[in-house]
Amino acid sequence: xxxxxxxxxxxxxxxxxxxxxxxxxxxxxxxxxxxxxxxxxxxxxxxxxxxxxxxxxxxxxxxxxxxxxxxxxxxxxxxxxxxxxxxxxxxxxxxxxxxxxxxxxxxxxxxxxxxxxxxxxxxxxxxxxxxxxxxxxxxxxxxxxxxxxxxxxxxxxxxxxxxxxxxxxxxxxxxxxxxxxxxxxxxxxxxxxxxxxxxxxxxxxxxxxxxxxxxxxxxxxxxxxxxxxxxxxxxxxxxxxxxxxxxxxxxxx
Amino acid sequence: xxxxxxxxxxxxxxxxxxxxxxxxxxxxxxxxxxxxxxxxxxxxxxxxxxxxxxxxxxxxxxxxxxxxxxxxxxxxxxxxxxxxxxxxxxxxxxxxxxxxxxxxxxxxxxxxxxxxxxxxxxxxxxxxxxxxxxxxxxxxxxxxxxxxxxxxxxxxxxxxxxxxxxxxxxxxxxxxxxxxxxxxxxxxxxxxxxxxxxxxxxxxxxxxxxxxxxxxxxxxxxxxxxxxxxxxxxxxxxxxxxxxxxxxxxxxx
Numbered sequence: 001x002x003x004x005x006x007x008x009x010x011x012x013x014x015x016x017x018x019x020x021x022x023x024x025x026x027x028x029x030x031x032x033x034x035x036x037x038x039x040x041x042x043x044x045x046x047x048x049x050x051x052x053x054x055x056x057x058x059x060x061x062x063x064x065x066x067x068x069x070x071x072x073x074x075x076x077x078x079x080x081x082x083x084x085x086x087x088x089x090x091x092x093x094x095x096x097x098x099x100x101x102x103x104x105x106x107x108x109x110x111x112x113x114x115x116x117x118x119x120x121x122x123x124x125x126x127x128x129x130x131x132x133x134x135x136x137x138x139x140x141x142x143x144x145x146x147x148x149x150x151x152x153x154x155x156x157x158x159x160x161x162x163x164x165x166x167x168x169x170x171x172x173x174x175x176x177x178x179x180x181x182x183x184x185x186x187x188x189x190x191x192x193x194x195x196x197x198x199x200x201x202x203x204x205x206x207x208x209x210x211x212x213x214x215x216x217x218x219x220x221x222x223x224x225x226x227x228x229x230x231x232x233x234x235x236x237x238x239x240x241x242x243x244x245x246x247x248x249x250x251x252x253x
Numbered sequence: 254x255x256x257x258x259x260x261x262x263x264x265x266x267x268x269x270x271x272x273x274x275x276x277x278x279x280x281x282x283x284x285x286x287x288x289x290x291x292x293x294x295x296x297x298x299x300x301x302x303x304x305x306x307x308x309x310x311x312x313x314x315x316x317x318x319x320x321x322x323x324x325x326x327x328x329x330x331x332x333x334x335x336x337x338x339x340x341x342x343x344x345x346x347x348x349x350x351x352x353x354x355x356x357x358x359x360x361x362x363x364x365x366x367x368x369x370x371x372x373x374x375x376x377x378x379x380x381x382x383x384x385x386x387x388x389x390x391x392x393x394x395x396x397x398x399x400x401x402x403x404x405x406x407x408x409x410x411x412x413x414x415x416x417x418x419x420x421x422x423x424x425x426x427x428x429x430x431x432x433x434x435x436x437x438x439x440x441x442x443x444x445x446x447x448x449x450x451x452x453x454x455x456x457x458x459x460x461x462x463x464x465x466x467x468x469x470x471x472x473x474x475x476x477x478x479x480x481x482x483x484x485x486x487x488x489x490x491x492x493x494x495x496x497x498x499x500x501x502x503x504x505x506x
Binding site: 016017018019020021022023024025028029030031032033034035036041042043044045046047048049050054076077078079080081109114115117118119120122123137138154156157175177186187188189190191193194197198204205206207208209210211213216221223 | 272367441
């Protein structure tokens with residue numbers, strides 16, 4: 001498989017409130033789901049505090065390694081919203097009140113009879129060279145620069161911005177996923193499942209325990225980019241489970 | 254404030270399922286809340302896939318920078334559970350079937366008339382020199398080695414293990430937090446709030462927008478380690494909000 005059929009991504013969630021437990025992040029799981037559906041592999045996530053050095057460091061690590069970086073948080077109007085500055089610093093460009101964003105927000109607040117305060121003007125700041133990500137919810141745009149896509153932390157706004165930016169990105173071959181329910185715990189099937197995984201190394205087989213408070217069962221998920229390979233591996237898992245069930249009946253009888 | 258009054262931590266969540274969106278992480282938010290309550294500052298979170306190199310790299314970056322690293326996931330009985338191996342490799346020690354864990358699990362499965370399969374024996378593997386983190390839910394222990402605490406990914410087991418390990422750790426001075434509700438959007442108060450934040454730089458003032466689908470309001474959170482400083486900053490925020498309200502009434506009247 002050549003590199004240009006795989007598109008990779010990382011997520012960077014920014015905010016003290018995520019690290020203090022005040023806010024439970026909802027954006028990472030949503031982003032993960034939508035990227036997977038779009039054929040983009042999310043390969044790393046980081047959460048960092050509202051500290052410019054930490055944001056820049058994480059941005060540089062992630063944007064050099066992955067095709068895309070999606071950030072959430074820190075683009076509002078208050079003093080603790082420093083994501084635009086950090087992104088500008090990472091790219092070595094100035095962070096300015098961008099003309100089109102100023103015009104957009106000026107009109108937006110005028111329509112509503114609201115003052116276009118200095119705080120609100122902060123939301124028009126972005127690195128020189130950035131392009132807007134439209135915000136149909138509350139107007140203040142996110143932005144993309146290079147391979148970094150900067151979005152809001154409020155989940156409804158994050159989701160709306162992601163819906164704007166995702167269709168504009170080149171995507172890879174979609175990962176196909178097939179799930180097999182297993183009534184036994186991982187300890188009952190771990191050995192034979194390892195054998196199946198080795199025999200079907202053109203797929204990726206994940207095993208996820210479920211605990212209902214009394215006993216464990218397992219969800220087995222086969223992932224791959226070739227439909228035939230995924231189907232073959234899933235069939236091998238099913239056959240393995242049938243054998244395990246038979247062996248357990250025999251030993252119980 | 255001397256360094257030994259601040260205790261820092263990072264979280265490392267391990268698992269393809271978190272990055273594909275199949276599983277929405279519940280452990281990071283829980284850990285964040287409990288660490289904050291215990292007086293330990295969570296300063297970074299990473300999520301990485303079930304790839305040994307990626308796990309080792311993240312472990313090394315985090316354990317060298319923070320006082321503690323808490324991991325979740327990848328310690329079950331199946332082929333994709335490779336956290337113990339990765340931690341052993343990071344510490345440069347062997348990963349072995351540990352005697353006490355083997356005895357514990359052997360007795361546990363014997364009691365239940367369940368076979369102690371090779372897969373289940375995998376759950377007794379840990380780096381040489383590790384100490385157990387008890388698992389009151391499903392018995393297979395987590396472990397600590399150096400400043401790294403390795404716990405399960407299943408939330409009920411993760412939480413039970415965290416309850417075991419947290420009381421054994423030295424903690425720092427607890428962060429005090431005071432919340433002020435603000436009926437105005439961040440754009441209305443961003444300017445004066447910046448002034449309050451500057452005047453009370455011995456605290457950390459966070460501003461969190463809330464959006465009810467129609468309009469924004471704000472929660473302002475003052476954090477610090479000195480109760481008097483936090484109370485003074487919160488009072489200054491309240492006074493600022495009263496002034497903003499007054500000014501809005503005047504301009505409306």
